[in-house]
Amino acid sequence: MPTIIVYLREGRTEDQKREFVRSVTEACRQIFGSPPDSVNIVIQDVPATNLGKAGRLRSEGSAS
Amino acid sequence: MPTIIVYLREGRTEDQKREFVRSVTEACRQIFGSPPDSVNIVIQDVPATNLGKAGRLRSEGSAS
Amino acid sequence: MPTIIVYLREGRTEDQKREFVRSVTEACRQIFGSPPDSVNIVIQDVPATNLGKAGRLRSEGSAS
Amino acid sequence: MPTIIVYLREGRTEDQKREFVRSVTEACRQIFGSPPDSVNIVIQDVPATNLGKAGRLRSEGSAS
Amino acid sequence: MPTIIVYLREGRTEDQKREFVRSVTEACRQIFGSPPDSVNIVIQDVPATNLGKAGRLRSEGSAS
Amino acid sequence: MPTIIVYLREGRTEDQKREFVRSVTEACRQIFGSPPDSVNIVIQDVPATNLGKAGRLRSEGSAS
Numbered sequence: 001m002p003t004i005i006v007y008l009r010e011g012r013t014e015d016q017k018r019e020f021v022r023s024v025t026e027a028c029r030q031i032f033g034s035p036p037d038s039v040n041i042v043i044q045d046v047p048a049t050n051l052g053k054a055g056r057l058r059s060e061g062s063a064s
Numbered sequence: 065m066p067t068i069i070v071y072l073r074e075g076r077t078e079d080q081k082r083e084f085v086r087s088v089t090e091a092c093r094q095i096f097g098s099p100p101d102s103v104n105i106v107i108q109d110v111p112a113t114n115l116g117k118a119g120r121l122r123s124e125g126s127a128s
Numbered sequence: 129m130p131t132i133i134v135y136l137r138e139g140r141t142e143d144q145k146r147e148f149v150r151s152v153t154e155a156c157r158q159i160f161g162s163p164p165d166s167v168n169i170v171i172q173d174v175p176a177t178n179l180g181k182a183g184r185l186r187s188e189g190s191a192s
Numbered sequence: 193m194p195t196i197i198v199y200l201r202e203g204r205t206e207d208q209k210r211e212f213v214r215s216v217t218e219a220c221r222q223i224f225g226s227p228p229d230s231v232n233i234v235i236q237d238v239p240a241t242n243l244g245k246a247g248r249l250r251s252e253g254s255a256s
Numbered sequence: 257m258p259t260i261i262v263y264l265r266e267g268r269t270e271d272q273k274r275e276f277v278r279s280v281t282e283a284c285r286q287i288f289g290s291p292p293d294s295v296n297i298v299i300q301d302v303p304a305t306n307l308g309k310a311g312r313l314r315s316e317g318s319a320s
Numbered sequence: 321m322p323t324i325i326v327y328l329r330e331g332r333t334e335d336q337k338r339e340f341v342r343s344v345t346e347a348c349r350q351i352f353g354s355p356p357d358s359v360n361i362v363i364q365d366v367p368a369t370n371l372g373k374a375g376r377l378r379s380e381g382s383a384s
């Protein structure tokens with residue numbers, strides 16, 4: 001059952017996403033006992049212009 | 065009020081989305097009594113490289 | 129694959145939710161050709177105090 | 193149209209939520225020109241045991 | 257902690273998004289006392305063909 | 321930056337959630353190079369009556 005929505009800053013490679021899906025699914029199996037095929041992961045690539053932190057867009061760089 | 069976020073594998077046509085929105089809104093009306101204009105649906109097209117199932121990316125095809 | 133997150137105003141019965149899941153899954157099958165066991169639906173019950181529309185909480189009733 | 197899902201640490205009052213909905217809806221109107229009744233806000237109260245930051249649950253307090 | 261997911265109709269400018277992030281973060285600070293760097297905002301640009309309201313896609317224009 | 325929303329079937333313990341947050345944050349660090357304090361995880365506990373799979377509520381048990 002675990003359904004996981006992952007918002008990532010744009011730019012990650014397919015290999016990174018493959019490794020992340022493998023790792024998180026394994027964590028679900030080990031920790032929650034979830035059968036791997038019950039783990040659904042949706043990755044959303046988000047551009048820096050669409051990410052806000054501390055009142056600024058990531059595309060602006062950090063304030064400090 | 066029903067607000068519905070739909071993650072779909074990339075590639076569905078506008079006609080399919082139109083039909084799906086019509087059908088889900090009608091289900092909300094019939095089942096929950098929701099006025100149609102209170103039903104908000106957001107569709108997110110997701111590439112196969114961003115979908116994880118059973119520990120693999122959909123772009124890898126299924127394990128079996 | 130369709131993963132669907134549904135935010136509903138608190139108070140719907142289990143029967144209503146069962147009927148809604150059945151109906152939306154059937155819409156996915158008919159319209160997108162999704163195998164029923166690939167359709168994941170997560171319902172979130174939301175109290176009126178947590179729903180904002182037109183700048184007001186639903187618990188306040190509509191402005192008009 | 194703006195549909196906004198807000199995850200808040202559990203414990204905010206109804207007054208705070210009312211003020212937040214009013215303020216965010218006004219920001220949508222002023223900045224995006226959205227008619228207020230097109231702005232949908234869903235607030236999700238999340239207990240500290242369900243919030244992870246820097247690898248720890250909020251219920252554990254921060255590491256430092 | 258506030259984590260806010262914002263679904264916006266596609267077409268908003270970076271300036272509008274910057275102003276919106278600034279304004280919503282300030283509302284979190286004033287209303288909830290959230291430190292600005294604890295406020296995470298994710299904006300999702302959604303095409304009109306992926307937005308359903310009152311049983312129609314936004315790309316179809318309103319029924320009335 | 322990774323912001324992760326996790327929908328879990330109700331009933332997991334705080335220890336399981338702690339371990340899961342630790343494990344997923346570590347995966348973000350190793351795979352994406354994300355600083356741990358940039359990883360935000362929100363867990364949503366979902367009752368079986370609110371989970372739909374293969375057209376049925378989880379509270380109904382599987383069809384087979």
